[in-house]
Amino acid sequence: MRLRLAAASLQRHRTRTLLAVLGVAVSAALLLDMVMLAGGMRESFRDLLLVRGYQLRLTPRGTLPFDTEATIAGAADLTAALRARPDLAAVSPILGGQLHVLPAGAPAQGEAPPPRAVAFALGVEPAVQGDYELASGADLAAADHLVTNEAFLRAAGARVGDTLDVAAGFDPQLRSYAARRRLVVVGTARFFYMPAEQPAVALPLPVLQALRGPEGADRVSLLMARVRDGADVEAVRAAVERGQPRVSAISTATALAQVEQRLSYFRQLAFVLGAISLAIGFLLVTTLVTVSVNERVGEIAVLRALGVSKGHVVQQIVLEGAALSLSGAAIGLALGLATARYLNAILSDFPGLPASFDFFVFQPAAAWRALGLLALSGIAAGVYPSWRAASLPIAGTLREEAVG
Numbered sequence: 001m002r003l004r005l006a007a008a009s010l011q012r013h014r015t016r017t018l019l020a021v022l023g024v025a026v027s028a029a030l031l032l033d034m035v036m037l038a039g040g041m042r043e044s045f046r047d048l049l050l051v052r053g054y055q056l057r058l059t060p061r062g063t064l065p066f067d068t069e070a071t072i073a074g075a076a077d078l079t080a081a082l083r084a085r086p087d088l089a090a091v092s093p094i095l096g097g098q099l100h101v102l103p104a105g106a107p108a109q110g111e112a113p114p115p116r117a118v119a120f121a122l123g124v125e126p127a128v129q130g131d132y133e134l135a136s137g138a139d140l141a142a143a144d145h146l147v148t149n150e151a152f153l154r155a156a157g158a159r160v161g162d163t164l165d166v167a168a169g170f171d172p173q174l175r176s177y178a179a180r181r182r183l184v185v186v187g188t189a190r191f192f193y194m195p196a197e198q199p200a201v202a203l204p205l206p207v208l209q210a211l212r213g214p215e216g217a218d219r220v221s222l223l224m225a226r227v228r229d230g231a232d233v234e235a236v237r238a239a240v241e242r243g244q245p246r247v248s249a250i251s252t253a254t255a256l257a258q259v260e261q262r263l264s265y266f267r268q269l270a271f272v273l274g275a276i277s278l279a280i281g282f283l284l285v286t287t288l289v290t291v292s293v294n295e296r297v298g299e300i301a302v303l304r305a306l307g308v309s310k311g312h313v314v315q316q317i318v319l320e321g322a323a324l325s326l327s328g329a330a331i332g333l334a335l336g337l338a339t340a341r342y343l344n345a346i347l348s349d350f351p352g353l354p355a356s357f358d359f360f361v362f363q364p365a366a367a368w369r370a371l372g373l374l375a376l377s378g379i380a381a382g383v384y385p386s387w388r389a390a391s392l393p394i395a396g397t398l399r400e401e402a403v404g
Contacts, residue, residue, distance in 0.1 A: 028332025137187025325378020
């Protein structure tokens with residue numbers, strides 16, 4: 001009975017009801033987007049770090065991964081020592097550098113010609129690498145193999161199967177390279193930590209070490225380590241750092257804490273905008289319910305005179321506010337997901353961001369809590385005006401309505 005009366009009351013002013021629902025939907029969409037933004041960047045960064053399950057990053061002492069050109073010497077012994085630890089399941093050594101693609105027919109001696117393309121290169125061990133996933137073709141299986149992203153193929157004007165003349169270790173004073181080699185493009189890949197527009201390649205670690213000359217001899221830029229199940233990551237991190245004073249060990253938790261500090265502005269902004277959207281939804285429903293109640297004071301007085309209880313009247317009007325809030329929240333959910341997808345596509349094009357990074361991440365628990373809070377605020381919005389109307393003196397209210 002109460003539901004039918006509430007529905008009839010809302011249908012009496014359809015245009016006003018529709019506009020109110022749309023207003024609540026916009027408020028709900030903004031609230032949902034702010035919730036997705038507040039936690040999305042952190043979760044996206046966490047998923048990015050753990051995409052292959054590596055919880056530790058070992059870098060040259062005092063640096064962040066690829067923050068400088070510093071490298072770790074004695075890479076072979078360090079890798080062997082880490083792999084001998086019983087609490088580590090896998091260790092992936094990585095060397096970074098620039099790879100120059102030389103034009104066809106470039107002379108072997110003399111001044112180096114301008115390159116056709118320049119790419120960021122990763123020297124990896126294919127069996128344990130955690131930097132890319134193969135998209136097409138084959139993976140690194142021989143010393144002369146090269147895996148690239150699509151941006152590199154476009155920049156170099158190459159395709160899978162081509163043999164390229166590449167060089168590394170460029171000396172700007174002598175205008176010469178430390179070494180050159182011919183490599184075959186065997187596959188394409190998606191690099192997790194690289195911007196989509198940046199040309200990137202992967203090749204066997206010993207090959208890039210040789211191409212970089214003395215700067216790459218038995219050196220790596222970074223080691224990633226996967227902790228065995230059941231071992232405490234932070235305890236392993238501290239033990240590794242104590243045993244290897246040349247490196248800094250960074251855990252996923254440590255990296256996330258640093259990201260939290262840098263993203264605190266975005267979280268505060270999202271919180272403020274989310275609170276504003278919640279307040280707007282509350283005020284919108286309160287205004288509509290109050291106007292509706294004021295228009296029906298005489299009707300409410302008649303119901304009270306016929307013996308309808310005060311609680312019955314309050315419940316009916318609160319149901320109207322709940323219907324507005326729930327309808328708006330349902331539409332706002334779809335609208336918020338659509339706008340978040342659109343905004344994420346825009347922000348993801350920001351230069352320097354990894355292709356796998358997302359600003360807006362839908363987290364069901366947080367989303368339902370936010371939309372549930374909006375629905376509860378809509379319910380609360382109808383309590384005061386309905387209780388006030390139901391508490392008016394019956395005889396006096398009827399006399400005023402009759403005179404009016």
